Every structure is written in C-alpha cells, then in structure tokens.
Amino acid sequence: MRRWPVLSIRSTVLLGIAMAVLAPTVTLWHLDERLTRAAQEPLIAQNRQAVLVMTAASLVEPMWTLDEKSTRSTAQRALDEPWVNSLRLTENRPLAQPTLLTKAGVEPRQGVFLKMPILREGEMLGELQIGFDPGQIDRALADRRHATILLAALQVLLSVLVLLAVLYRRLLVPIHRLKRQASEIASRADVAPVRWDRRDELGQLGEHLNEVHVQIDGLFDQLEAQKAELEKIAMHDTLTGLPNRALFRELTISAVADARRHGGRLALLFIDLDRFKAVNDTLGHAAGDALLVELSERLRAAMRASDVVCRHSGDEFTVLLRDVKHWDEVAATADRLLKEIEKPLRLGARLVGVSASIGVALFPDDASDHETLVSHADTAMYVAKSLGRGRCSFFRADFNTQLLLNLQLEQELRQALARDEFELFYQPQVDTGTGALTGCEALIRWNHPQRGLVPPLEFIGAAEHCGLISEIGAWTIRTACAQIARWKIAGVRFGSVAVNVSALEFRSHRLLDTLTAAMADFGVQPHELEIELTESVLMTDTDTTQVIVERLHALGLPLAVDDFGTGYSSLAYLKRLRPSKIKIDRSFVRDLPGGDDDRVLVQAIVQLATALGIRVIAEGVETEAQRDFLRRIGCGLLQGYLISRPQPVEGFERFVRCDDVAALAATLPEPVAA
Ligand code: C2E
Ligand code: CA
Ligand code: CA
Numbered sequence: 155m156r157r158w159p160v161l162s163i164r165s166t167v168l169l170g171i172a173m174a175v176l177a178p179t180v181t182l183w184h185l186d187e188r189l190t191r192a193a194q195e196p197l198i199a200q201n202r203q204a205v206l207v208m209t210a211a212s213l214v215e216p217m218w219t220l221d222e223k224s225t226r227s228t229a230q231r232a233l234d235e236p237w238v239n240s241l242r243l244t245e246n247r248p249l250a251q252p253t254l255l256t257k258a259g260v261e262p263r264q265g266v267f268l269k270m271p272i273l274r275e276g277e278m279l280g281e282l283q284i285g286f287d288p289g290q291i292d293r294a295l296a297d298r299r300h301a302t303i304l305l306a307a308l309q310v311l312l313s314v315l316v317l318l319a320v321l322y323r324r325l326l327v328p329i330h331r332l333k334r335q336a337s338e339i340a341s342r343a344d345v346a347p348v349r350w351d352r353r354d355e356l357g358q359l360g361e362h363l364n365e366v367h368v369q370i371d372g373l374f375d376q377l378e379a380q381k382a383e384l385e386k387i388a389m390h391d392t393l394t395g396l397p398n399r400a401l402f403r404e405l406t407i408s409a410v411a412d413a414r415r416h417g418g419r420l421a422l423l424f425i426d427l428d429r430f431k432a433v434n435d436t437l438g439h440a441a442g443d444a445l446l447v448e449l450s451e452r453l454r455a456a457m458r459a460s461d462v463v464c465r466h467s468g469d470e471f472t473v474l475l476r477d478v479k480h481w482d483e484v485a486a487t488a489d490r491l492l493k494e495i496e497k498p499l500r501l502g503a504r505l506v507g508v509s510a511s512i513g514v515a516l517f518p519d520d521a522s523d524h525e526t527l528v529s530h531a532d533t534a535m536y537v538a539k540s541l542g543r544g545r546c547s548f549f550r551a552d553f554n555t556q557l558l559l560n561l562q563l564e565q566e567l568r569q570a571l572a573r574d575e576f577e578l579f580y581q582p583q584v585d586t587g588t589g590a591l592t593g594c595e596a597l598i599r600w601n602h603p604q605r606g607l608v609p610p611l612e613f614i615g616a617a618e619h620c621g622l623i624s625e626i627g628a629w630t631i632r633t634a635c636a637q638i639a640r641w642k643i644a645g646v647r648f649g650s651v652a653v654n655v656s657a658l659e660f661r662s663h664r665l666l667d668t669l670t671a672a673m674a675d676f677g678v679q680p681h682e683l684e685i686e687l688t689e690s691v692l693m694t695d696t697d698t699t700q701v702i703v704e705r706l707h708a709l710g711l712p713l714a715v716d717d718f719g720t721g722y723s724s725l726a727y728l729k730r731l732r733p734s735k736i737k738i739d740r741s742f743v744r745d746l747p748g749g750d751d752d753r754v755l756v757q758a759i760v761q762l763a764t765a766l767g768i769r770v771i772a773e774g775v776e777t778e779a780q781r782d783f784l785r786r787i788g789c790g791l792l793q794g795y796l797i798s799r800p801q802p803v804e805g806f807e808r809f810v811r812c813d814d815v816a817a818l819a820a821t822l823p824e825p826v827a828a
Contacts, residue, residue: 163329167321175313179306186302187295194291198237202268202286205235210270210282217245217272217279229255232284239265240285246278264288328356335360339367342374391465393443394450399472402464406474406524409462410517413476420517421484423473424531425453425491428509428543430469433501441501445508452494457487472528481516481553485560486619488512488546496544509544511535520549564620566602567613571625575601578633579800582809583649583771583793586785591813593649593684595793596634597800598626618658627659628668632675634683637803639676646807647814652684652714657691661698666705673709680710684735688716692727703731714771719759728766736763738789740774747783757787764788 161169209232216224225243233241239260243253265285272279287293335348347367350360389401397405406422413420427449434442446469453463453471462474473491478484495510513535521527530549538547548557570576580594600608617623634651641648659665672678685706692699692715706713714735715728719742728736738759742752756772763770772784775794784792798809 164326167325168318171314171317171321175310175317179310183299183302183306187299190298191291191295194294198291202237202266202284205232205238205286206268206270206282206284209241209284210272213243213272213282214274214279218274220247226253229253233257237287237290238284239287242283242285243280244283245280247280250280260287324354325356328352328360332356332360332363335363335367339363339370342370394447394465396450396454396471397462397464399464399466402462402466402472402474403524405462406527409474409476410522410524410527413517414522418476419478419519420527421475421478421481421487422515422517422527422531423475423484423488423491423546424466424513424515424528424535425471425473425495425510426512426535426539427469427495428511428539430508433506433508437501437504437506441506444501445499445506448499449495449508452497453491456490456494472531478516481514481519481548481550482619484514484516485546485548485553485557488514489620492544492546511538511543512546513538513549514546514553515549560616560619563613563616564622567617567620567622567626570600570602571622571629575603576626576629576633577601577802578630578637579802580637580648580651580806581793581800582798582806582813583652583791584797584813586781586790586792589797589813591647591649591810592791593652594806595652595654595686595800596630596637597654598630614656618656623656623658624662624664627655627662628664628672630654631668632672635672635676635678638678638682642677647810648682648806650682650684650712652686654686654716655691657688657694660687660691660702665702666709669706669709669711681712684712684714686714686716686737689718689720692731692733696727696730700730707732717773719755725762728762728768733768735769735771735791737793738770738772740794743772743774743780743784743794744776746780753783756784756789760787760789 209228212228212231213225216222216228229241229243232238233255238257240254240256242255245252266288267283267285269281269283271281331348338345347364348360350357350364389398390396391398406420409420412418430442430445433445446465450463450465450471453473457463457473460476464472464474466472475484475487492510492512495508498505498507500506513531513533515521515527515530515534517527520530534547534549538545541547545561546557577599578596579599580596582591583593583595584590585592598610598614600610600613602608614623614626617626630653634653638648638651640646655665669683673680673683692703703713712734713731714737715733716737717739718736720739736759738756742756742759745752746756747753760770769791770789771791771793772780772789773793775781775784775792775796777796780794781792781796798806801809
C-alpha cells in the first residue's frame with residue numbers, strides 16, 4: 155500500500171488553509187476574466203460603432219462645404235479617441251487624395267477596421283474607415299487583472315491570518331495540551347489533573363483523559379498492591395504468616411554479610427516438633443494446623459524484633475538470632491522457646507502438650523554460609539532428638555557437654571530445693587576498734603549428697619540461668635529470718651544479718667513480697683536484716699534500680715554495696731541510692747598493708763564513705779597487719795577469716811559466746827581458727 159508522507163497537524167492545518175483559500179481564489183479569478191471578456195466585447199463593438207458614426211456625422215458639413223482644414227481637424231479629433239489607431243478618409247471628388255492619419259508608433263495595417271459611407275441628402279460624399287486598437291479589451295482586462303490580483307492577495311492574506319489565529323487558539327493549543335497530558339499519563343508522572351475550562355470536543359476529550367488518568371492510577375495502585383501481596387505470599391507461609399524458607403534464606407544471607415562486616419555473631423536454631431505426626435493422626439489435620447499457628451505465634455512473641463522466626467516446612471521452624479554475644483545466651487533463648495512450646499494448648503475440647511527439639515549452629519564458629527548453618531543446625535537437632543527430645547543441642551560438641559552439665563546441675567538444684575539440701579553459714583562482722591560483733595553475713599552452702607559441701611559460686615550462676623535463683627533467694631531470706639527469730643528467743647546476740655541478693659533476684663517482683671512476708675512471719679525488725687547488692691547491680695538499669703531501692707528504703711531495710719570498687723566505680727549512685735554500708739572488695743584488702751595502689755585506694759574509699767556518712771566494712775581480712783592498717787585509716791568494720799570463717803549456726807553461736815566473754819574481759823578478740 156502506498157504510504158502518504160506523515161504530516162504534523164500543524165503542517166496539515168497550514169496546507170489545508172492554503173488549499174482552501176488559494177484554490178477558490180484562483181478559480182474565481184479565472185472565471186471572472188472570462189466573464190468580463192464576454193461582457194466587454196459587445197460594449198467595445200458598440201463603442202467603436204459609435205465613434206465611427208459620430209466621426210462620419212461630424213465630417214458631413216466640412217466635406218460638403220469643401221472646407222479641407224475643418225475636415226482634417228475633425229478627422230484629427232477622431233484620432234485622439236483612445237482606442238483609435240488610424241483613420242482613412244476617401245472623398246468622392248475628382249482629384250481628391252485620400253486622407254490617411256495614423257497614431258504615432260502604431261502600425262497602420264494592424265487593427266480592427268470599420269467602414270462607413272458619408273452621405274448628405276442621399277448624395278455620397280466619401281467613405282470613412284477607422285482602424286481600432288485590436289488589444290483594447292486585453293489592455294482593459296490586464297488593468298482589471300492587476301487590481302484583482304491585489305485584492306485576491308489581500309483577501310488570501312487576511313483569510314489566512316484570521317484562520318490561523320482561530321485555528322491556533324481553538325485547535326493547535328488544546329491539541330498541544332492534550333498531547334502533553336497524554337504523555338504525562340503515559341509516563342506515569344505524579345501530576346495533578348489538567349484543568350479544562352472549554353466545553354467543546356477537545357475540552358471534553360481532555361476531561362476524559364483526566365478520568366482515564368485517575369482510572370489508570372487506580373489500576374496501577376491496585377496492581378502494585380497485588381504485586382506486594384503476591385510477593386508477600388511468595389515470601390511467607392500461608393498458614394502461619396511467618397517468613398518462609400526463601401525469605402529466611404535471604405535474611406540469613408544478608409545477616410551473615412552484615413555480621414562478617416562488623417565482626418558480629420549469629421545463631422541459627424533449627425526447631426523440630428516432637429511427635430507432631432501423632433497430633434495430626436489422632437486429632438486431624440485441622441487441629442495440627444491450629445497447633446502450628448498457635449506455636450508460631452508463641453515463638454514470634456518470645457523473640458526480639460530483630461530476630462527472625464520462619465516456618466521451614468511441616469513441623470519445622472528455623473530461627474535466626476542476631477547480635478549474639480555468648481553461646482550461653484543462645485542456650486537461654488532456646489530454653490525459653492522450648493518452655494513456650496511446652497506450655498499446654500487447647501485444641502477443641504482437648505488440652506494438648508507438645509515438645510520440640512532444637513539444634514543450634516553458630517556463625518562464624520560452626521559455619522560461614524546459610525546452607526551450612528542450616529545443615530549443621532539440622533544435624534544438631536537430630537542429636538537433641540537422640541538425647542531424648544524436648545531439649546536443645548549445639549553443633550559444637552564442647553558446648554553440648556557444658557549444656558549437659560548445666561542441665562544436670564539444674565535438675566540437681568531443683569532436687570536440692572525439694573530435699574532441703576541448702577544451708578546458711580554465718581560469718582561475723584566486727585568493730586575494728588573494739589572487736590565487738592556488729593552483725594554477720596549469711597552465705598549459702600549446698601550439702602550435696604555425693605559432692606559434699608558445694609560453695610555458692612559453683613551453683614548460683616546456674617540457678618540464675620535456669621530461673622531457680624528467686625526460689626533459692628526466697629529460701630535464703632526466709633531461713634535467715636527464721637534464724638533471727640530463733641536467736642532472739644535464745645538470746646543470742648547477732649547484730650544484724652546480711653543476705654546476698656543476686657542481680658536477677660533483685661529485679662524480680664517477688665523480692666519485696668518475700669522480704670515483707672518473711673519479716674512479718676518471723677517478727678523480724680528492719681534493722682535486724684541487711685541487703686547486700688553488688689555494685690554492678692546498682693549501676694545497671696538505673697531507673698528500675700532506683701525504684702526498687704526506694705521500696706527497700708521504705709521497708710526500712712539497710713543496704714550494703716558488696717564488692718565495692720570492682721564495678722563501674724562511678725560514685726554518683728552512692729549519693730542517689732544512699733546505701734548504709736560499703737563493703738571494700740577482698741581484692742583491695744589482700745595485699746594490704748603493702749601494695750601502694752591498694753593502700754591509696756582503700757584509704758580514699760574510707761575517706762569518701764566517711765564524708766558521705768556511709769559505714770565501711772573491709773572484706774576478706776586475713777592478717778593482723780591488714781586489720782591494723784584498716785584500723786589506722788579509720789575503716790570501722792571488719793569481716794574475714796582473721797575474725798572467723800563462715801560457720802554453721804552452732805559454730806557462729808560459739809563465736810558469739812567467745813565474743814561475749816572477750817567483751818566481758820574487755821580485751822581484743824583472738825583470731826578464731828577455721
Ligand atoms: P560475697 O558476697 O563477696 O561473699 C564473701 C565471700 O568471701 C564468701 O564466699 C566468703 O566465704 C569469702 N570470704 C570471707 N572472708 C574471707 C577471707 O578472709 N578470705 C577469703 N579468701 N575469702 C573470704 P562464699 O561463701 O563462697 O560466697 C561466694 C559468693 O557467693 C558471695 O560473695 C556471694 O556473692 C555469693 N553468695 C553467697 N551466698 C549467697 C546467697 O545466699 N545468695 C546469693 N545470691 N549469693 C550468695
Ligand atoms: Ca556478700
Ligand atoms: Ca563481697
């Protein structure tokens with residue numbers, strides 16, 4: 155097919171105007187000339203005849219009278235007529251010569267010749283022949299043509315100008331706007347709808363385009379939402395809404411890259427439910443699904459926002475822990491997750507209990523990429539299963555050994571509480587100057603059936619780890635209060651009893667209740683008891699600490715800062731928390747009175763505390779030289795093997811009796827052998 159050259163609307167409009175204005179003008183002009191010629195020709199003929207007749211008539215008289223001069227001038231006048239070229243007069247007189255007159259520059263033989271006889275009263279005087287200009291009509295038409303051309307040109311110009319102005323405003327401008335509007339729609343630029351004030355077709359088209367714009371925007375939004383939804387579906391498990399394996403993989407890969415850059419550690423936990431198949435088989439798949447949904451919610455809720463829980467497949471979940479400082483934390487988290495999973499859950503009318511096995515792999519310790527991490531965690535999970543399910547196992551064997559020991563210890567501690575295997579030893583605290591007993595510290599011991607007496611440092615950590623510490627703490631407080639009551643009845647002097655409260659115990663809401671209840675149950679006065687808290691406990695989470703300390707103050711309980719000098723050693727908190735006692739840590743006392751630094755330090759602590767009105771006790775005093783130095787620098791109280799080792803009740807009571815005797819004798823006490 156033949157293709158027409160592509161013209162822009164602008165060119166088409168211009169071409170259209172040109173054709174529409176020029177063609178009729180040219181046609182009209184052509185027609186006009188022909189019509190004018192047709193109309194003019196008879197007029198010219200008449201005119202010529204009239205000139206001939208009039209000239210003949212005016213020649214009659216001079217020819218009759220033979221007035222040659224007049225005859226000639228009359229003929230000459232006729233020649234002056236505009237379209238007359240030549241004139242020939244022939245007289246019927248004998249010997250008369252014909253007169254021939256010609257206009258200057260005109261060829262006498264050319265022209266249109268008309269003849270006429272000159273008559274008087276029937277007598278023929280001669281013959282007149284006039285030669286007219288043959289181009290008369292052409293010249294007349296040529297004049298007219300020039301005028302017409304000028305007129306037509308003017309008309310064309312005016313028409314073109316008017317048309318152009320109208321078309322430009324009414325057509326080209328709106329078309330240009332439409333074009334811009336359409337291309338904005340096409341480019342999905344975020345622009346406001348174009349205002350169309352005109353009500354004509356183009357305005358309506360513009361309004362339609364606006365509507366189309368809105369609709370397209372809506373469609374795109376819808377499409378994007380659908381795309382996001384699809385992506386979410388593609389990246390999340392439909393049943394539980396948790397990230398699926400693909401998303402988990404992406405997140406782990408980026409977390410690994412991040413950890414590698416910043417030298418961080420990650421833990422990947424592989425969780426597999428124990429005997430999930432049994433739930434499915436006995437309660438049906440709907441119940442199995444409900445169980446998975448519930449468990450995934452629990453897992454999600456038990457994690458930090460930065461951790462990722464994913465449904466790996468079926469009854470398998472994977473968890474990514476970021477910012478792991480120590481494998482211990484991971485074990486604690488795994489433990490928390492196991493407990494969450496083990497909480498009974500209701501499926502229809504039934505209360506169901508499930509357990510899970512967890513395998514752990516660490517980055518970078520066990521593996522450095524996602525696939526290996528998952529595979530190692532999976533392997534570790536199978537180890538956990540083989541060890542009897544409902545537990546956690548690390549890929550690293552030595553962690554597992556430690557884990558196993560902790561687990562054993564936990565179980566034994568639970569038994570110890572149940573079988574009442576704990577015992578409190580009491581270590582005296584004395585006045586440096588007089589040696590008189592001012593109080594004692596209660597220190598816990600574990601009478602292990604096989605291992606014998608276990609010191610607290612070997613089990614307090616594990617007790618904190620497994621959450622048994624608050625029960626053990628409560629036991630300590632109640633036992634100390636009961637002992638105070640017994641001593642009061644028996645009239646044994648004891649001053650006050652200091653109990654150690656660990657960090658976790660301190661923040662547990664049960665501490666204050668336990669203290670209030672124990673004091674009420676055994677009739678213990680606040681000044682008969684003292685709470686020992688380590689400096690590090692007092693320094694962390696200052697707002698909560700402040701609140702708890704204020705509550706202890708409200709109960710009237712004195713507070714001693716244990717292990718003073720080993721913590722953060724910021725002294726601001728001393729002013730804020732107003733402890734009644736500071737216990738200088740054994741590490742500063744050990745090398746006294748030698749050890750220049752220690753000497754200066756201990757002296758500074760004593761001065762500072764004295765200035766703040768806080769009593770100072772030195773821990774771990776073993777030699778007389780230490781005692782003498784401490785006495786010299788004004789440290790008011792002592793505790794240590796030099797005075798007495800921690801002793802069971804009877805031993806402590808013996809000490810008190812000796813102390814009483816010594817006080818009676820008003821001598822300084824002899825050091826008591828262990
Ligand atoms: P601590 O509160 O600093 O207790 C003082 C520790 O120093 C005791 O160790 C005590 O036996 C020991 N000691 C006392 N005088 C001397 C001395 O002259 N020389 C030496 N070398 N050691 C001395 P113990 O009884 O093994 O307790 C260790 C830590 O266990 C305690 O440190 C305390 O933090 C914690 N603890 C003890 N009983 C409890 C308790 O009932 N609850 C809690 N939460 N922690 C306790
Ligand atoms: Ca202590
Ligand atoms: Ca201490």
